[in-house]
Amino acid sequence: MSDVAERVKKIVVEHLGVEEDKVVESANFIEDLNADSLDTVELVMAFEEEFGTEIPDDAAEKIQTVQDAIDFIKKSTEGA
Template sequence: MPSQQEQKIFAKFKKIVIQQLSVKPDEVILNSKFIDDLGADSLDMVELVLAIEENFQIEVPDDLVGDIKTVREAVKLITNAIEKI
């Protein structure tokens, strides 16, 4: 079960995903795969990373960008980055 902080991050990130990928709210769950389930392409993923950096005031290392395949992985990455601040 996600922590309270992860739940807050997920709620905020979900809004970003809905806006960036033009998907329905019920399509964005922790297990959603950006490419397979939400129809994202490589450009969408770059834009999502930029939105993560802007909205959460963090920097996503380039070598981790390719590792983000699901909403859960993105939430974990954001959570870990915030905890390091």
């Protein structure tokens, strides 16, 4: 169950170059983790690659926190 969460966090740490302990579920990419708009696009593309799923633009816009990403990925990979 927590596998998705761990993989998501690992990607966030790698891409944003932030401390692991700052990447909590409630962390907002832009406000808490200092991501810019390009970073968020890169993150979404990295999630797509890691989980082999496609994240449409309107869904990507709603992914603002680590938890949002985990929820979306869980939902989209379960449905498949």
